[in-house]
Amino acid sequence: MKITRRTFLETAGATLAVGTNQPGLAEPTRVAVIGTGGRGSDLLRALTTIDDVVVTGVCDDYPPHLENGARYAGPQARQFSDYRRLLEELKPEAVVIAVPLYLHYRVARECLEAGCDVFLEKTMCFTIEEARQLSAQVAAAGKVFQVGLQRRANPIYRQARAMVAAGMIGQIVSFKAQWHRNNSWRRPVPVPKTDPDWRRLERRLNWRLYKDYSAGLMAELGSHQMDVANWFFETHPQRVLATGGIEYFRDGREVCDNVSCLYEYRLKDTRGTPYTVRASYTSLCNNAYEGASELILGTRGSLYLTSSKGLLFQEKGTDVVSWEGGANAADANAAVVTAGKTLKLSNDPWAHRGAPFEIDIAEGNDTRDELVSFIDHVRRRDPQTICDVRTGLLDCATILIANQSIEAGGWVDFPA
Amino acid sequence: MASLFEIILRGHDVQHLEAVGIAVGEEIVRLGEKLSRFEPQSEVSRVNRQPERPVRIDRELFSLLEKCEEGRQLTGGYFDVTGGEGLRLDRDRCTVELLKPQARLDPGGIGKGYALDRGGELIRSFGVASALLQGGTSSILAIGDESWPIAVRDPAQPERVVATLALRNRGFSCSVARHAGETASDLRNPHTGQPIETAEGCFVLAPCATEAEIWSTACLTMGQEVARAMVAQQELELFWIEQ
Numbered sequence: 001m002k003i004t005r006r007t008f009l010e011t012a013g014a015t016l017a018v019g020t021n022q023p024g025l026a027e028p029t030r031v032a033v034i035g036t037g038g039r040g041s042d043l044l045r046a047l048t049t050i051d052d053v054v055v056t057g058v059c060d061d062y063p064p065h066l067e068n069g070a071r072y073a074g075p076q077a078r079q080f081s082d083y084r085r086l087l088e089e090l091k092p093e094a095v096v097i098a099v100p101l102y103l104h105y106r107v108a109r110e111c112l113e114a115g116c117d118v119f120l121e122k123t124m125c126f127t128i129e130e131a132r133q134l135s136a137q138v139a140a141a142g143k144v145f146q147v148g149l150q151r152r153a154n155p156i157y158r159q160a161r162a163m164v165a166a167g168m169i170g171q172i173v174s175f176k177a178q179w180h181r182n183n184s185w186r187r188p189v190p191v192p193k194t195d196p197d198w199r200r201l202e203r204r205l206n207w208r209l210y211k212d213y214s215a216g217l218m219a220e221l222g223s224h225q226m227d228v229a230n231w232f233f234e235t236h237p238q239r240v241l242a243t244g245g246i247e248y249f250r251d252g253r254e255v256c257d258n259v260s261c262l263y264e265y266r267l268k269d270t271r272g273t274p275y276t277v278r279a280s281y282t283s284l285c286n287n288a289y290e291g292a293s294e295l296i297l298g299t300r301g302s303l304y305l306t307s308s309k310g311l312l313f314q315e316k317g318t319d320v321v322s323w324e325g326g327a328n329a330a331d332a333n334a335a336v337v338t339a340g341k342t343l344k345l346s347n348d349p350w351a352h353r354g355a356p357f358e359i360d361i362a363e364g365n366d367t368r369d370e371l372v373s374f375i376d377h378v379r380r381r382d383p384q385t386i387c388d389v390r391t392g393l394l395d396c397a398t399i400l401i402a403n404q405s406i407e408a409g410g411w412v413d414f415p416a
Numbered sequence: 417m418a419s420l421f422e423i424i425l426r427g428h429d430v431q432h433l434e435a436v437g438i439a440v441g442e443e444i445v446r447l448g449e450k451l452s453r454f455e456p457q458s459e460v461s462r463v464n465r466q467p468e469r470p471v472r473i474d475r476e477l478f479s480l481l482e483k484c485e486e487g488r489q490l491t492g493g494y495f496d497v498t499g500g501e502g503l504r505l506d507r508d509r510c511t512v513e514l515l516k517p518q519a520r521l522d523p524g525g526i527g528k529g530y531a532l533d534r535g536g537e538l539i540r541s542f543g544v545a546s547a548l549l550q551g552g553t554s555s556i557l558a559i560g561d562e563s564w565p566i567a568v569r570d571p572a573q574p575e576r577v578v579a580t581l582a583l584r585n586r587g588f589s590c591s592v593a594r595h596a597g598e599t600a601s602d603l604r605n606p607h608t609g610q611p612i613e614t615a616e617g618c619f620v621l622a623p624c625a626t627e628a629e630i631w632s633t634a635c636l637t638m639g640q641e642v643a644r645a646m647v648a649q650q651e652l653e654l655f656w657i658e659q
Contacts, residue, residue, distance in 0.1 A: 045474040048510070049459070064541075072475055074510070188435035188542045251431065308457060363465065365457045 029378055032057040032092035034083045034107060036069025039121060040098035043148070044072045046368040047096060053375055057090045059083045062204060064190070083107055087114040094144070094378050096371070097121060100207040101214055105130035112137055117144035117378045119371065122227075123219040123399055124392035128415055131396040138389040146374045146385035147392035149227045153370035156310040156359050157228065160296075160303050163312065164232050169298025170315075171269055175229050175279035177294040179221040184249055185209065185257075185285050209253035216255030217244075217283040218399045221292070227395045228294050228305070229265065229279050236394045237263040237279070239413045242405035248286045257285040261402045281402075307366060310359030418448075419528060419552030425539065426546035426562070436542045440535040444551070447531045450477070451523045463512055464520045470504075470511035478510050480523070480530060483626060487526070491634035492646065493606055497521055500606030528555040529589055529629030536625070548583075549625075556588040557625040570657065571595055571617045578657050579619075587625030591632040592617035592657070605637050612637055617657035620647075627652070 029052060033044045036058050047053055058069035059080040070079050080086040087095075087110065094117040097107050105125045111118050118138075124147050125131035138145045151157045163169065187205045191198050207213035208220055230236055244259035263279040296303045304311040370386065377385050397415055405412040421444050425433045452458045463471045473481075484497040485505060493500070501519030505512055514520070523530075528551035536557050539547050546560035558564045563582035570576040571592035593601040593614050601611045618635050622628035631652055635643035640656050647654040 045476060048474045049462075049472050051472055074475055183438045184431070184434055186431070186435040186438070188432060188439050190542050192543065193429065193432075308455075363456045363461070365459075365462075 026052055026379070028052045028054040029094060029375055030054055030056045030090070030092050031094045031096060031375075032059065032086055032090055033069060033073070033096045033098070034059045034086065034111075035065075035097060035099035035121075036060045036072070037062070037065045037098065040065070040096075041068055041072055042367055043096050043098055043119075043121075043371065044069060046365070046371050048072065048074065049368065050372055050375055052379075056092055057086050059086045084110065087111065087116070092116055094119065094375070098148075101219055102126045102207075102212065105134055108134055109137060112141045112143055112145075115143075117374075119146050119148065119374045120392070121148040122392070122395065123215065123223040124389070124396045126215065128397050128400055131393045135389045135393045142383065144374070144377045144381070144383055144385060145389050146370070146377070147387045147389070147395070148370060149224055149387045149391070149395060150366040150370040151224055151228055151307070152231065152387045152391075153373055154307055154366035155364060155369075156307070157231075157305060159359050160305055160310050161232050163303065164296060164298070168301060168312070169296065169303060170300030172233065172267060172277055172296065172298050174277060174297040175233075175263075175265075175295070176281075176297070177225040177228065177279075178282045178284075178290055179217070179225065179292040180282070180284045180288050180290055182284075182286055182288040184251070186251070206253075209255055211254040214255055215400060215403055217257075217259050217285075218242075218261075218402050221283050222259070222261070222281055222402070223395055223399045225292070225294055226263070226279075226281060226398045227391070228296075229263070230391070230394055230398060232296060233265050233267055233277070235265060235267070236414055237265050237398055237401075238276075239264050239411045240398075240402050240405050241411050242402040243409075244406045256406065259283050259402070259406065261405075263398075263402075304356070311356040312359070313356045314354065316354075418452075418454075421531070421549070421551045423535065424548040425544050426560075427544055432542070433544065436539060436544055439542070440538050440549070443538055444531045444535055447527070447534060451480075451527045451530075453520065453522055453524070460521050460523060463514065467514040467517050467519050470506060470509065470513040472509065472511050475510060478505065478507075478512070480526070481505055481512055481521075483530075484523070484526060484630075487627075487630035487634070490650070491630065492638070492642075494638040495525065495630045495634035496606035497523055497526065499604060500609060525633040526626060526629050528552055529557075529587060529625035529627070532557040532587070532625040554590045555625050555629055556583060558583040558586055558588075560585065568619060568655075568657070572615065572659060579655060581621075583621070587622045587628035588619060589622075589625065589628035589632040590617065590619040591636045593636060603633070603637060614639065615659050616640070618643070619655050619657070621653040623651060 031047060031053055033040055036044060048055060055073040055077045057078045057080060058073045060066040060069055061081050066079055095111045096119045098121045099107055101123060104120060108118055108120045125134055189198060189202050189205055203210055240261055240263045242261040244256035246257050249257045261281040265277045265279060266274055267277050268274050293304060293306045301312055301314045373386050401412045401414060423437050423440050425437055427433050449455060450459045453460050453464060455461060459477055487495045498519050502515040503512055504515060532549045532551055532555055535549050536559055539559060546562045548564045549557045563584040566581050566583050567577045568579040570578045593603060593612055593616055603612050605612055618632055620628045620632040622631060635654055643654060
């Protein structure tokens, strides 16, 4: 059974505003990309597939990354190792920023000061104070600003959020998310360890592993997933209790190789009475079971979400959705009771819910779609982007208080 | 590409080799997602949804399609990423246009080889001098001066080894008309649109894995006699697996 995007979104009114401009009719938007490492290259390649965009420049202070960027951008793009020179000489209309986290605020602020619209990779800033200041500057500058939390552009998540808002899973009970992988999270260094430059290059390329530049797993992975909670719950958490450490990859890194967090959100039930929802989050580097997904649990059903799959499991005895056959379709593994005798008992904990409804996989790629949406907002001068600076600020604080809890121990309140 | 890939790296610094292995694996997965014609989120699917109009694509996909076009011309049309339906590339605008409403890109006959070659570039750039990569047990890339022993199995009787070779600094690709138990081939002759009738297989050794894959697909489709004549003009080695 598939829930089609078309039929659902017509009623839910959650369509993504994209592509309102006719390609080829207008002057192309001049965009520069600052930071052309792994993520920057993903964004750059996607940018070059969008009609009426011209990449006028690319910038990276690491020559091999700049070389890649130049190859993906094409011959019309000028190359810079210093973003300040790029801003001065090219005066781009918009910039896409994908630099290491500790540089986010500085680069984004100077791009705004240079009059650019800004797309900034997640997590928005390295500190909550920086995020607050950037928020104020975006408001004052009146520029189009978007944070790269691409689940906000993903049709599966957009539909799931509309389903939650429409009450299809009942009252929200709990939230559980994880990003589990099994590798060292280390980038290779192009020179041997005996080379005098190895140490510098290692820190440059593996900036995610060092606290001077990175906020670790929570910022690089957790920020996407806790944003789903903030987005679906339409609020930020009240407090968090988190713990983490370096237990396996004792290779000189400074950020945790595993983290576990418990967040408390304050929601309201249908009568307006406040209640607490606990949300748990873990990220591991040495076991990939369950991979990356979010689970939103409600009194009437559960939503299982990944970037390419969305499943709705209904609770037994509920009839939330009246699609033909859906609620009655007995799962082959479910417990069947006849005349008081159990004939078959499944060990699948989900079996009693019956077969899930699957959100029809919508066409499109969320990295490309978030940029299509950004460029569309730039062209329409619309500051209400799908992931604005306030969303970025709340996400940033949600993530960083977990790191504070890991450092200090004990509950940490969401900052006022 | 829905295939298992293996990466064997030789060296002394295990931490470094692991990091290189992860980078290569991620690159192969990225390309697999991009080039899949089954994943609705892929770039190839985005092109396939819009036949008969120029679709803007990135330079990476554009240069791969240029390679395909070059391969089509070199093989007399027997390698064709559109199955004979035709496409138009516009270099200035970086667009591809599928020329017929039913035309679809299917990079299945080149994707694994291309991913291996991209992996090979990364491996060399990180100073690993000796490596063997394989995808789906049909495409192989050997890097460095070391020889890697490769056994080729009979597609009809997988327990029978038909050839053993020492692969050194070469790309390898094996194509078979049908696997054991299959009654018809999913390979089609782009000139006629018909499935090929032979039950044979062939493998090609070439300077890179992309080229090997283009030629093994094309050779099997054109048949042994034509293939041998065409390959004689290239820097390739062709082996035929007869039934």
